[in-house]
Amino acid sequence: xxxFRYLLLLLAxxxxxxxxxxxxxxxxxxxxxxxxGKVPASGAQLSQPGYALTGWLPAVVPGTVLTxxxxxxxxxxxFFGMNNERIPDIYxxxxxxxxxxxxxxxxxxxxxxxxxAWLHLRGVNYSCEVYLNGQKLNKQTHHGMFLRQAYNIxxxxxxxxxxxxxxxxxxxxxxxxxxGGQGGDGTIARNVSTQYTAxxxxxxxxxxRNTGIWDKVxxxxxxxxxxxxxxxxxxxxGVRLPAGPQAPASLDxxxxxxxxxxxxxxxxxQYALAGQLIKQTVTVPARSTKLVRLPELTLASPRLWWPNxxxxxxxxxxxxxxxxxxxxxxxxxxLQVGVRQIGHVWNEHxxxxxxxxxxxxxFVKGGNWIISDAMLRxxxxxxxxxxxxxxxxxxxxxRIWGGALVExxxxxxACDKYGLLVMQDFWVSGDANGRWVDPQKLEDxxxxxxxxNDHRLFISSAADQIKMxxxxxxxxxxxxxxxITPPRDILTALQDSLLPRLDGTRWFIxxxxxxxxSFNTQGGNGDGPYGIQPxxxxxxxxxxxxxSEVGSVGVGDVESLERFLPAANLVPPRYLGxxxxxxxxxxxMWTYHTxxxxxxxxxxxxxxxxxxxxxxxxxxxxxxQYRALMEGFSSHMWDWYTGSIIWxxxxxxxxxRGQMYDYYLDPNACLYGLRAGSEPLHVMYNPVDSxxxxxxxxxxxxxxxxxVVDAYDMAGKKTNITQVxxxxxxxxxxxxxxxxxxxxxxxxxKGLFLSLQLLDLRKQIVSNNFYWLPDGRGEYSGLQxxxxxxxxxTARQTAPGKIAVTLANPAGAPVAFxxxxxxxxxxxxxxxxxxxxxxNYVSVLPGESKTVGLDYTPAAGVPAPxxxxxxxxxxxxxxxxxxxxxx
Numbered sequence: 001x002x003x004f005r006y007l008l009l010l011l012a013x014x015x016x017x018x019x020x021x022x023x024x025x026x027x028x029x030x031x032x033x034x035x036x037g038k039v040p041a042s043g044a045q046l047s048q049p050g051y052a053l054t055g056w057l058p059a060v061v062p063g064t065v066l067t068x069x070x071x072x073x074x075x076x077x078x079f080f081g082m083n084n085e086r087i088p089d090i091y092x093x094x095x096x097x098x099x100x101x102x103x104x105x106x107x108x109x110x111x112x113x114x115x116x117a118w119l120h121l122r123g124v125n126y127s128c129e130v131y132l133n134g135q136k137l138n139k140q141t142h143h144g145m146f147l148r149q150a151y152n153i154x155x156x157x158x159x160x161x162x163x164x165x166x167x168x169x170x171x172x173x174x175x176x177x178x179x180g181g182q183g184g185d186g187t188i189a190r191n192v193s194t195q196y197t198a199x200x201x202x203x204x205x206x207x208x209r210n211t212g213i214w215d216k217v218x219x220x221x222x223x224x225x226x227x228x229x230x231x232x233x234x235x236x237x238g239v240r241l242p243a244g245p246q247a248p249a250s251l252d253x254x255x256x257x258x259x260x261x262x263x264x265x266x267x268x269x270q271y272a273l274a275g276q277l278i279k280q281t282v283t284v285p286a287r288s289t290k291l292v293r294l295p296e297l298t299l300a301s302p303r304l305w306w307p308n309x310x311x312x313x314x315x316x317x318x319x320x321x322x323x324x325x326x327x328x329x330x331x332x333x334x335l336q337v338g339v340r341q342i343g344h345v346w347n348e349h350x351x352x353x354x355x356x357x358x359x360x361x362x363f364v365k366g367g368n369w370i371i372s373d374a375m376l377r378x379x380x381x382x383x384x385x386x387x388x389x390x391x392x393x394x395x396x397x398x399r400i401w402g403g404a405l406v407e408x409x410x411x412x413x414a415c416d417k418y419g420l421l422v423m424q425d426f427w428v429s430g431d432a433n434g435r436w437v438d439p440q441k442l443e444d445x446x447x448x449x450x451x452x453n454d455h456r457l458f459i460s461s462a463a464d465q466i467k468m469x470x471x472x473x474x475x476x477x478x479x480x481x482x483x484i485t486p487p488r489d490i491l492t493a494l495q496d497s498l499l500p501r502l503d504g505t506r507w508f509i510x511x512x513x514x515x516x517x518s519f520n521t522q523g524g525n526g527d528g529p530y531g532i533q534p535x536x537x538x539x540x541x542x543x544x545x546x547x548s549e550v551g552s553v554g555v556g557d558v559e560s561l562e563r564f565l566p567a568a569n570l571v572p573p574r575y576l577g578x579x580x581x582x583x584x585x586x587x588x589m590w591t592y593h594t595x596x597x598x599x600x601x602x603x604x605x606x607x608x609x610x611x612x613x614x615x616x617x618x619x620x621x622x623x624x625q626y627r628a629l630m631e632g633f634s635s636h637m638w639d640w641y642t643g644s645i646i647w648x649x650x651x652x653x654x655x656x657r658g659q660m661y662d663y664y665l666d667p668n669a670c671l672y673g674l675r676a677g678s679e680p681l682h683v684m685y686n687p688v689d690s691x692x693x694x695x696x697x698x699x700x701x702x703x704x705x706x707x708v709v710d711a712y713d714m715a716g717k718k719t720n721i722t723q724v725x726x727x728x729x730x731x732x733x734x735x736x737x738x739x740x741x742x743x744x745x746x747x748x749x750k751g752l753f754l755s756l757q758l759l760d761l762r763k764q765i766v767s768n769n770f771y772w773l774p775d776g777r778g779e780y781s782g783l784q785x786x787x788x789x790x791x792x793x794t795a796r797q798t799a800p801g802k803i804a805v806t807l808a809n810p811a812g813a814p815v816a817f818x819x820x821x822x823x824x825x826x827x828x829x830x831x832x833x834x835x836x837x838x839x840n841y842v843s844v845l846p847g848e849s850k851t852v853g854l855d856y857t858p859a860a861g862v863p864a865p866x867x868x869x870x871x872x873x874x875x876x877x878x879x880x881x882x883x884x885x886x887x
Contacts, residue, residue: 027104027165027217033059033068036099036168046101047131047166049158053103064125064212065098065169067375078207078375079654079663081566082592087207090175091184098208102167106219109161111154114224114261119165121149123215126193127170132156133163143454145172145193145214146406146427146461148468150228152260153219171211172197178205181440182431183403189432189451192458195403196370200431202594202648202655206374214376215408223330224265225284226258227322229467230333233505236341239359240304241699242311249302249339253294257322259284267330271320273337274299304358305338305473307396308419309680309697313338315416315473338416338473344507347642351519352545353507354642355397355421355476361731363697364643365630365678366397366423367650367660368549371404372411374652380410382665385834386650387414389661392836393671394678399423399548399645402482402512403432406465415474423477423645424469425512426462426494427452430483450487458486459493466502479509483525518546530647530658532601535624538632540688542640547633551647552625553596554659556668557615557820559831563664564654565589572614573598575607596657604779616872620772620818623673623841626660630677631684634695637733646674665834669820669841676769681728683707683756683767690740692756694767696728703727705758705766709739711746712753714782716814716846719746743773750782751775753815755845770843772817786873789816791844795867797883803854805867805879811847818843819871823854824878826866832856843871862886 034056045051060067066087069075076083090098111117119137121130125145130137137151157163176188176198183189184198184205197206220226233252240246251273259265269292270279280294303314316339321332343356355362367390372378390398398415400407402425415422430436434448441448452458469475478499485491495508509517513526520526522542527549543550555561561570569589576583584597601621608614626646633644648658655663660671677684680697692709696702705728709721721742728734746752751774758767775781792808803823809816819842823832838853854867864884870876 023221025219027106027219028061031059031061031102031104032056033065033100033102035097036101037096039101043129043131043136043166043168044134046103047164048134049105049162049164051164056103059102061102061104061213061217062123062215062376062378064208064210064214064376065100066206066208066210067212067377068100080564081569081589084204084207089178089205089207090171090209090211091177095171095173095175098171098211100169100212102169102213104165104217106163106165107161108157108163108219110157110159111221115154116152116222116224116226116260117154117157118220118222118226119151119153120218120220121167121213121215122217123213124149124167124169125210125212125214126172126191129168131166133158144457144461145191145210147457147464154260167213169212172209175209177442179440181438183429185440185442186432186438186448186451187442189428189448190453192427192452192454192461194371194405195427195429195432196374200403202370202651202657203374203653204592210376212376223324223328224259224261225267225322225324225330226260227269227320227331227333228256228258230255230320230335230471231467231502232318232335232337232471234337234339234341234473236302236304236339236358242304242306246302246304249299249304251297251299251337251339253278253297253320254291255320255333256289256291257282257284258289259286262286265324267322267324269294269320269322271318273297273316273318299339302339305340305416306419307357307362307421308391309394309396310357310360310362310419310699313417313419313473335471336413336416337471340473342421342476342506347545347638350545350638350640350642351521352642353517357421357476360699362396362421363634363637363731364397364546364645365395365634366399366643366645367393367395368401368551368645368648369398369407369650370401370648371652378408378410380413383408383410383414384417385665387411387418387420388836389665389667389671389834390420390649391418393649393660393674394680395420395649395674397421397423397476397643397645398649399479399512400425401648402427402479403429406469409469409472412469412472412474416472420474421476422472422474423479423509424475425479425482426486427458428481428484428486430481433481433484435484455487455490458490459498462490462494463498463502466498470503475506477507477509478503479512481511483512483527485510512548513544518544518548520544527647531596532598532621532625535628536688538628539635539686542636545640546642547644549647550629550644551658552629553598553618553622553657554668554670555595555615555618555622555656556659556662556666557619558612559615560662560664560666560668561611561615563662564593570611572608572611575600575603590656594655594657604774606784619669619820619841620872623669625673626670627673627677628687630674631682631695634677634682634697635684635686635693635733637695638731666831667837667840672840675839679767681758681767683758683769685754685756685769685771687773689738690743691735691738693733693735694726694728694758695733696730699730701727701729704761706760706763707736708755708757708759710755711742712755712815712845713746714750714752714786714814716812718846744776747773748776750785751780752782753817753843783817783872786817787814788873788875789813789844789871791816791819791869791871791874791877793867793869793877793879795879795881797881801856801858803867803881803884804851805854805869806849806851807842807844807869808849809844809846813846814873815846816844816874817872819869819874821852821854822868823856823865824868826863832865
């Protein structure tokens, strides 16, 4: 398209701006709440603007009853210590205790002409009645946590513009007995809601079972036609590369047009994308909803969307409008479209499925996700931070576990932005839904196999949620449930009706470890294990070919532990007995926060003496565990495996297992070990056969790489093992040389440090990996006696919110080992969170320096931060940031 034609199109679009602009706003402040037992009025009375709300509590909406109670200091923080035990559980109080009225006054004048006003509730848990200005909006009680609600409130708006919305919210029924089982006694799964709220092995029960108006409430104003549920399918035929010219791609777009008026409405449905305007004239009959398909759009030179590590995540803005009378916008929707095509093929060699995107096979490096916050306190900023952490781990997929929810649009927006594909489970789990005999469950397997009670509600909720998230490029795989399929009629509806009709572009897995995803020839459940393992296990032991859950430890350091453990309980584990696996004993508070043991794996570094010492040694083990996990899987890419998904990468409360960062968004060494092991182009060391390898996840051959292998003793003396030019083919792992004899000889007495580097022809490092290896007895005796390193460090602000920290280790010094950087408020000496680091827990070789970038959001009125640096053999430094000022 010429610049002149493009300008004309822009002018045409400007000329089509609304004469009466469509509006949408959120009702997220000024709510009041009260338990139903304290409200004598009916819904019709209560929703009259003149009804006095004396004594009502300020309410948190979106939120739950528990978040409102917490905001009003009626309950203690359930995430700290054992406070959760001090909060009444709904199983014992009865449902009325957590049944609440929520009331909101708002200004909105009656619509003029054919204008319409709509009330949207994106999520209420579990049942509700909705009233506006004395009128009940829902003829029948609404049920279901995930089913969105929309009401045309045009006839009910007050003439003076003063309106009152009143919603009574009832808890799930049954609420389940939180008896310590997975999902408690299992009966929480009789509802179409989150199962974890009755407790799991990584969380304690949520006392109100998340009862409340937990998601957004919005008012939308349109003309006569309401444009809803747009659907954009992108097609990218052939095999593509991220760079270079692109063959055409195409878009197939549909939308629903709802006409609530008594007259048929004629107009034009149109959308603009990449300088093209696609139109379709249509007439919508009175009191009906019509699905409209627009002409296909062809993109001549598309900019494609790729998963993290493979290419950029380009997103096209798409504006869709319905116009009447030529240029009056009745309604519009704005989307961000990633042009890509997702697929899958069966790998006969591994006996597992492999993901294909834009024609290229993708080796999946994933993380399991539960939910951002167990009490449903969701924000776009927190979603963005958490998904950014996953991007920084060099992962390319997140799986949403089936005991939680279909994630919110804001989650998917962040995944689109950072390139994380999503495997989205529906709402069943093998634990609650009957896969196993379980004495903690109230009912037998045959009964639990038919959960939930209302299959129609499950199916209608699934259809609604599919429509809500289907346009996101990141959504890659649908999954029937966690470790079990839904009941047969629901499964049939999903795979044979709903997904083909409402999506039709994504792979559907019946359940998370189904043979159609990863054929199980080894027995067992098809996923796991979930505890700490010897490093060699990840390399030498063959597990499931596409493992949907494999996990390990993840406790944070002492500063993380201090945020949720009382001082009296901040004591390190004790180790009793002798032999290869002594008994690890921990404080009961640690058990309450679901600590998963490090077993004997800390002892080679010396038994922890203090909480700080425990935290440091735990981080060394964390880093080694998760680097080895992903390196081991990558070393057998396309031979044993087509992917693995870590159980798990985050916690929605203050648990002490399976997390790369804590609930407060403070990263631990798991994140950076995983970041290293998941590099797209990565040099690595196999501890089983001492082989140096390179894994290349990219689509191009990488040539003219200098492989440099150096060893360092505990005094910092360097021994060059090899320096050789190599190349790595696309999407493969390759062995290069064994260094067994050298490692054994140099490390026998005290262990050694091993530095692996890949350099390009400009001598720039493209992959850098640093190992610490034990002595001949399997202990880290050299680390235990490592001399201090006098690191020189500087910090300077490079831009607002961005800091560069340089660590320099003098020649002749020992290795400056395992340095943790943190950004600190100088007034409180507490870490600023979240902060994103280009690397952390870094080691600096003698005579070398390393620069780490820090990125954070400055807060108003906070003193200029300082950078804290502290390592295994580096005393704590507090660095002023050159150029930084108080915000």
